[in-house]
Amino acid sequence: MASAGSRRARATKKKRHGGSATVGMAAALIAIDWGTTSARAYRLDAQGEILDRRSAPLGVQQVIPGGFPAALKRLLGDGVDADVPLLACGMIGSRQGWIEAPYVHCPARPEEIAANLSWVDGTRLAIVPGLICHDADGVPDVMRGEETQILGTLDGALPSLPRLIVLPGTHSKWVRVGPDGIEAFATFMTGELYALLQQHSILGRLATTGASDETAFARGVRMSLRDKGALPHDLFTARTLALTDALAPEGVPDYLSGLLLGAEVAAAQRWADRDAVGEGAVTLVGDAALCARYRRALTLAGFDTASGPAEAAARGLWRIARQAGMLAA
Numbered sequence: 001m002a003s004a005g006s007r008r009a010r011a012t013k014k015k016r017h018g019g020s021a022t023v024g025m026a027a028a029l030i031a032i033d034w035g036t037t038s039a040r041a042y043r044l045d046a047q048g049e050i051l052d053r054r055s056a057p058l059g060v061q062q063v064i065p066g067g068f069p070a071a072l073k074r075l076l077g078d079g080v081d082a083d084v085p086l087l088a089c090g091m092i093g094s095r096q097g098w099i100e101a102p103y104v105h106c107p108a109r110p111e112e113i114a115a116n117l118s119w120v121d122g123t124r125l126a127i128v129p130g131l132i133c134h135d136a137d138g139v140p141d142v143m144r145g146e147e148t149q150i151l152g153t154l155d156g157a158l159p160s161l162p163r164l165i166v167l168p169g170t171h172s173k174w175v176r177v178g179p180d181g182i183e184a185f186a187t188f189m190t191g192e193l194y195a196l197l198q199q200h201s202i203l204g205r206l207a208t209t210g211a212s213d214e215t216a217f218a219r220g221v222r223m224s225l226r227d228k229g230a231l232p233h234d235l236f237t238a239r240t241l242a243l244t245d246a247l248a249p250e251g252v253p254d255y256l257s258g259l260l261l262g263a264e265v266a267a268a269q270r271w272a273d274r275d276a277v278g279e280g281a282v283t284l285v286g287d288a289a290l291c292a293r294y295r296r297a298l299t300l301a302g303f304d305t306a307s308g309p310a311e312a313a314a315r316g317l318w319r320i321a322r323q324a325g326m327l328a329a
Contacts, residue, residue, distance in 0.1 A: 025045065025051050027081045028045055028327045029044045029084065029085055029321050030042070030044075030080070031086075031313070031314050032075070032086060032087065032089070032125075034059070034060070034088050034090045034091065034092035035059050036059045036061050036091045036170075037057065038055060038056065039092075040053065040054070040055040040313075040314075041055070042311070042317075044314065046327060054075060054076065054077060055075075058071045058075055068097075068098040083124070084124075087117070089147070089316070089317060090145035090148075091144055093127040093128065100118075101116075101118035102116065103142060104116050104131055105131075105133070106131055106182055106185070107180035107182065108131055110151055110158075110323055111323055113128065113129060113131075113147060113320060113323075114320045114321075114324040117129070128147070128148055128320055130143055130145075130147065133184050135184075135186070146167045147316075148312075148320065149313050150175060150182055150285070151319050151320060152313060152317070152318075152319065153315075154177065156319060158177070159178060162176050163178070164176060164282045165282070165285060166268075166284050166294060167285050168291055169191055169290070170189075170195075171187050171191065172187070172264065173186070173188075174188070188264045188267070193260055194257055194260050202239060203235065203236075203239055203256060206242040206243070207242075207249060207250075208250050209250070209253075210250030210251075211250070212254060213250060213255070215251070217258040217296065220257065220258020220261075221265075221301075222262065223259060224260075224261075225262045234263075235256070238259065241255070257293070262297060262301075264297075265297050265301045269301065281305055282304070283306045284306070284307055284308060285309075286308075
């Protein structure tokens with residue numbers, strides 16, 4: 001057994017090389033947020049504290065059929081804790097992932113999500129189920145991964161009144177959470193639409209890269225909030241304003257972003273009003289820069305906002321594992 005002095009020396013060496021001094025401590029869970037383009041793994045102790053983290057560009061789109069065992073080994077690296085359970089969320093449980101984890105129907109409480117884990121044969125890896133809900137017309141909507149971020153945001157307690165949590169992203173989610181758990185949600189393909197319009201439409205041809213233009217962004221948001229449903233028309237103004245020099249070429253990307261975000265907020269507000277979500281701040285969870293952009297749009301629409309915790313997926317995975325009785329002693 002190493003002496004106390006040698007243990008301190010190793011910890012100091014890890015710090016000097018940019019590693020975590022806690023990497024050698026015993027883990028109770030390996031939590032994995034495995035998405036479409038990347039995967040992140042966290043070593044968590046019995047209290048849910050992060051001991052170490054790793055990431056790799058090993059999203060489900062980058063893994064060949066049959067390649068998930070090798071991808072997992074690469075993600076975790078050498079010397080992974082033996083016999084420590086692994087719990088993953090996200091697209092790893094989709095039809096394009098390692099195995100397809102069935103959806104749980106909303107409303108879904110934390111204990112129901114924990115009771116429906118899917119285990120990968122021959123491994124100690126369990127996968128969190130996705131969620132499915134239906135709108136008033138019976139049209140389905142689905143999520144994978146966001147349910148875990150939401151549970152990591154709630155601090156283990158369900159709200160007594162409905163509240164909104166927004167998870168910006170390529171496909172952003174507006175989620176109603178209440179005393180019955182995750183009660184309903186709506187998906188908006190805002191991020192993907194922005195990329196498509198920028199890269200493959202005539203609107204991107206007049207755009208140039210430059211510093212962020214907050215004035216152009218706010219102008220776009222206000223345009224969509226005012227028109228409420230005229231997005232197919234309003235999008236063309238990104239071209240006409242630039243053609244007539246009323247909008248600088250470097251402002252086109254932010255104006256277009258504002259148009260799309262304003263349309264999302266207006267549509268989501270109508271969705272929330274139909275579902276009678278109680279008043280209160282909208283909680284934003286996800287990438288800090290993207291949440292800041294949503295915060296500006298929401299403020300222009302009259303919403304109060306609050307910030308969710310960092311690394312909500314890791315926190316949520318630990319809570320699901322605890323609920324499922326997975327945590328190592």
